[in-house]
Amino acid sequence: MSETMDVVSPAIRRVRAYFAPVNRATGAPTIFDPAQSGAFSLDAPPAPWIDLGWIKNFKRTSGTKIDAVRTGAPSVTQKQARTDIDATLEFAFESWSKLQLSLACGTQQMNLLKTANGVTSAGSGGTAIAATPLLTGSTASVLQVGTDAAAAFSVGELVAVDVDYASTTGFVGSGVSGAYVKAALTDVDYIRRITLNVARIAAIHSGTLTLEAPLLAGAPTSAMKVSAMTGFCDREGSTFFQEWSALFVGEGQQGERVIWHYPRLQSLAGVAEAVAASSGGYEALRLAGAYRALPVKDAVDGETVVCFRSYVAA
């Protein structure tokens, strides 16, 4: 607002979190440029950032170690050197959805695909009902499946949209890598089980499924199919590390902003929830997570860094 405000500490009520994918195959994170986009509307982040909502108990910890370089007798500290670069953070999401669940659990998160009656039981969901192919004209928000197929879906139902699994290995999942396949599997629905490309059906009309929010991977390809889901499941002991680019924004009351950008975050803890007291004797289960920041090279000068903190003046 003016030079007056440069002297007061930002007074923030809470912190907002945003997600963007890391291309796991190439190792390329999403970089946020605070000089270009630092004043974005909190409700409409710039693409490809996705709003994760408000978070609680945001706590950053620097694990960077600084050692003294001593010479002489008696030894005297002549210089200092950074010997370990490390940073961690922890927080709890205020809301539950596929993305928050995936990031909080830190490993691959399974979609519970609908099963036919009587299939063999499995901890993360039995054999799924055959997926429905998508017809031409489908978009990120509207899935064309045809009138007959649409009758099998219902408004309010969750759906997973992705390609058939075809014995490939490596990172899988459209838009965001949801798992790493070490050895070929036989489940044709495996990618739809782990994909983050999910949405809820808002309306069904004339063979069209209209989604409440656009699919994370954008307009689906003709190779993608849609499977109905009943929910989500994550597994303690799963080996995959989910990695994401993160942005956190604390907005001061004078219009200033503090922005923390972690280009690469991986979970450093197992699956757990934070329990918070709620009204009427209830307890609120919050999705809590702890993360370690991984390094990137700053394009400006080639420095290896794990986090950017920006102050954007009002």
Next chain:
Amino acid sequence: MQNAKDTFYEVMKSRLAALDPDRTIVVRGATRPAILVEANELALEDPLPDCFRLRWLGVTVDAQSALPLVTQRCEIAYETAGTAINSGMDRGRILSALDADLAQIVNAAPQSAVKTNYAGLAFGQPAVAMKTNVWWSDVAFGAVTQSGATLARTATVDVMSYQEAGEL
């Protein structure tokens, strides 16, 4: 401090007018949104019903901050006897509607506004935007009290501001 109080009132008044344009009162012949500052009006024996009445209570000043941080508590009282057409039997519903209006106008984002000096209005001068913002807490609702056929509630909001150099 007065600028912060005036700014908070003006923001609440404009938000109420936008949210619920039918919730109005007639004061000294003028129809306006149903919110007033008691200290700015003629003293009345009985409070105006179906209207948010603001009164300013405690003040604290944190002089250790880079700028003096002023926190003022605003008490917002309101009451209703319901409507005559329903013989007052809708007073509970109307109190709930007042609660909902108050929650929305106070808690809506942003809970801040540019502090504005309205003193010039009395002399035909425009209001002047100041250098800092006013910001406030969520509304805290007190218990309902009943007096005859009237239901009443008092809520509180803490309003914060920085005291600028030379400001009254």
